[in-house]
Amino acid sequence: MAQILLGEPVAAAIDEKMALRRIALKNKGITPTLAIVRVGDRGDDISYERSVMNHCEGVGVEVRQVLLPAGTTEDALVQEIKNLNTDASIHGVLLFRPLPEEIDDDRVRNALSPEKDVDGITDSSLIGVFTGSGVGFPPCTPQACIEIMDHYSIDLRGKKAVVVGRSLVVGRPAAMMLLSRNATATICHTKTVDMPAVCREAEILIISAGHASMIGKEYLSVGQVVIDVGINVNEDGSLSGDVNFEEADSIVDAITPVPGGVGTVTASVLIKHVLEAAEKRAETKCGPAI
Amino acid sequence: MAQILLGEPVAAAIDEKMALRRIALKNKGITPTLAIVRVGDRGDDISYERSVMNHCEGVGVEVRQVLLPAGTTEDALVQEIKNLNTDASIHGVLLFRPLPEEIDDDRVRNALSPEKDVDGITDSSLIGVFTGSGVGFPPCTPQACIEIMDHYSIDLRGKKAVVVGRSLVVGRPAAMMLLSRNATATICHTKTVDMPAVCREAEILIISAGHASMIGKEYLSVGQVVIDVGINVNEDGSLSGDVNFEEADSIVDAITPVPGGVGTVTASVLIKHVLEAAEKRAETKCGPAI
Numbered sequence: 371m372a373q374i375l376l377g378e379p380v381a382a383a384i385d386e387k388m389a390l391r392r393i394a395l396k397n398k399g400i401t402p403t404l405a406i407v408r409v410g411d412r413g414d415d416i417s418y419e420r421s422v423m424n425h426c427e428g429v430g431v432e433v434r435q436v437l438l439p440a441g442t443t444e445d446a447l448v449q450e451i452k453n454l455n456t457d458a459s460i461h462g463v464l465l466f467r468p469l470p471e472e473i474d475d476d477r478v479r480n481a482l483s484p485e486k487d488v489d490g491i492t493d494s495s496l497i498g499v500f501t502g503s504g505v506g507f508p509p510c511t512p513q514a515c516i517e518i519m520d521h522y523s524i525d526l527r528g529k530k531a532v533v534v535g536r537s538l539v540v541g542r543p544a545a546m547m548l549l550s551r552n553a554t555a556t557i558c559h560t561k562t563v564d565m566p567a568v569c570r571e572a573e574i575l576i577i578s579a580g581h582a583s584m585i586g587k588e589y590l591s592v593g594q595v596v597i598d599v600g601i602n603v604n605e606d607g608s609l610s611g612d613v614n615f616e617e618a619d620s621i622v623d624a625i626t627p628v629p630g631g632v633g634t635v636t637a638s639v640l641i642k643h644v645l646e647a648a649e650k651r652a653e654t655k656c657g658p659a660i
Numbered sequence: 661m662a663q664i665l666l667g668e669p670v671a672a673a674i675d676e677k678m679a680l681r682r683i684a685l686k687n688k689g690i691t692p693t694l695a696i697v698r699v700g701d702r703g704d705d706i707s708y709e710r711s712v713m714n715h716c717e718g719v720g721v722e723v724r725q726v727l728l729p730a731g732t733t734e735d736a737l738v739q740e741i742k743n744l745n746t747d748a749s750i751h752g753v754l755l756f757r758p759l760p761e762e763i764d765d766d767r768v769r770n771a772l773s774p775e776k777d778v779d780g781i782t783d784s785s786l787i788g789v790f791t792g793s794g795v796g797f798p799p800c801t802p803q804a805c806i807e808i809m810d811h812y813s814i815d816l817r818g819k820k821a822v823v824v825g826r827s828l829v830v831g832r833p834a835a836m837m838l839l840s841r842n843a844t845a846t847i848c849h850t851k852t853v854d855m856p857a858v859c860r861e862a863e864i865l866i867i868s869a870g871h872a873s874m875i876g877k878e879y880l881s882v883g884q885v886v887i888d889v890g891i892n893v894n895e896d897g898s899l900s901g902d903v904n905f906e907e908a909d910s911i912v913d914a915i916t917p918v919p920g921g922v923g924t925v926t927a928s929v930l931i932k933h934v935l936e937a938a939e940k941r942a943e944t945k946c947g948p949a950i
Contacts, residue, residue, distance in 0.1 A: 542790065554846065
């Protein structure tokens with residue numbers, strides 16, 4: 371039986387620290403505020419939005435919802451983002467993606483001010499991840515993977531880490547963040563030949579494949595830590611990850627469950643970024659404490 | 661005996677194509693021009709500068725040398741770059757790095773206009789490499805590695821590619837370029853545990869370790885293609901790569917020599933970028949041909 375790396379204690383530990391930082395901000399008269407921009411009514415967006423709003427309430431971060439109809443034009447969406455950029459009461463912006471097909475994702479995401487880009491979607495944030503400069507905020511999902519491993523004292527230094535998936539939201543930034551932690555990072559994808567063999571060699575396995583239970587025992591080996599980023603809705607409405615949990619449970623050392631794993635931590639990471647954005651702004655305004 | 665992947669035929673093939681594109685530009689009254697900015701008198705800078713100038717002369721690209729004394733201030737260097745940004749007669753800028761220690765590399769490299777950044781040093785160019793968007797120019801050295809493999813019809817799709825070194829000049833962009841070609845990319849570095857074992861698993865091995873002959877037979881296996889980016893000056897003044905050539909020669913399928921390998925192709929890639937920059941500017945000015 372593998373150790374189950376539950377997300378809830380990780381999220382709780384982050385939230386607790388954030389509540390203290392929230393008080394420090396309150397004492398300076400600052401109310402950290404997140405704007406959520408949603409186009410249309412996609413089910414996963416609404417479900418993540420609810421989770422974010424619950425977390426924000428718990429920590430004392432305000433939320434402003436900017437809800438736009440499904441037919442919103444690209445120009446109108448860019449204008450909403452520009453308004454949020456110049457709105458001093460907003461510290462961070464969460465934009466739900468993927469956007470409707472007719473909207474240019476690159477133009478919209480890069481319209482956001484880097485200092486409010488708390489989910490690491492702009493090129494400016496991604497370059498911080500790629501160069502390891504630490505400037506800007508990394509995307510919340512790969513950071514949640516790292517937070518989980520940190521919380522459970524899983525050392526990444528020198529480890530063979532394999533990431534399945536090469537998206538800009540999870541796979542590529544995850545690999546770069548592993549590299550910054552001195553892991554040896556490999557990125558697999560749909561064109562990888564004999565992916566099971568590549569995955570079996572990993573000590574740390576981060577899976578963002580987008581296919582329910584795709585990763586079965588042939589991909590796994592004894593001693594591995596498996597972080598399952600996938601969230602797939604089954605026919606009966608239940609959720610499952612990209613990893614066949616039962617098969618993994620009997621082989622690997624540790625695994626995140628779905629639900630209850632990475633997804634549980636992402637909202638807390640987002641809120642952490644909102645507070646950091648508010649703190650940075652306060653510093654810039656008042657000058658750093660001497 | 662391994663196949664020796666000589667750089668010279670690769671460079672010649674690029675130069676030949678570029679000479680044709682140079683003529684097309686000449687017919688439009690455009691003289692593609694590269695500015696070389698050098699601070700101080702480092703030996704490798706001068707030697708690469710000479711190679712670039714020879715290639716430029718061969719293809720018909722003009723060079724303007726901006727030679728600054730070793731004690732040049734950061735502000736003065738940034739000002740020189742800004743002058744080149746606004747100088748319409750300049751299409752590309754090559755800035756020799758590393759810069760003197762007292763100069764902020766990030767500030768200087770990002771002062772360069774992305775459209776003149778023919779050696780892919782700005783964040784703006786690097787984000788194109790990281791996202792695979794194809795926007796901007798990639799750094800010339802990792803692109804030279806890819807050009808060599810393309811020239812010798814080495815298919816990258818699905819291959820296990822291992823890059824040794826995680827610099828922003830070679831290692832990280834090389835891994836991302838391999839990924840864009842659908843290889844499975846791994847990045848190794850000084851903290852990698854049992855690097856020889858990781859390297860032996862590779863089908864494509866790109867080495868940018870910075871240590872003469874560090875990669876011996878324990879890192880190599882039958883069937884590999886080895887691209888040696890290292891250029892090290894031996895005590896007797898001769899050059900050698902990061903790979904122990906004699907040991908590699910008897911094991912692997914194909915290897916680039918040092919000298920005569922990657923370094924031979926880099927200047928041609930740079931000139932290709934200068935011509936592309938001039939072509940893009942011509943398009944923007946006159947509109948694309950209909």
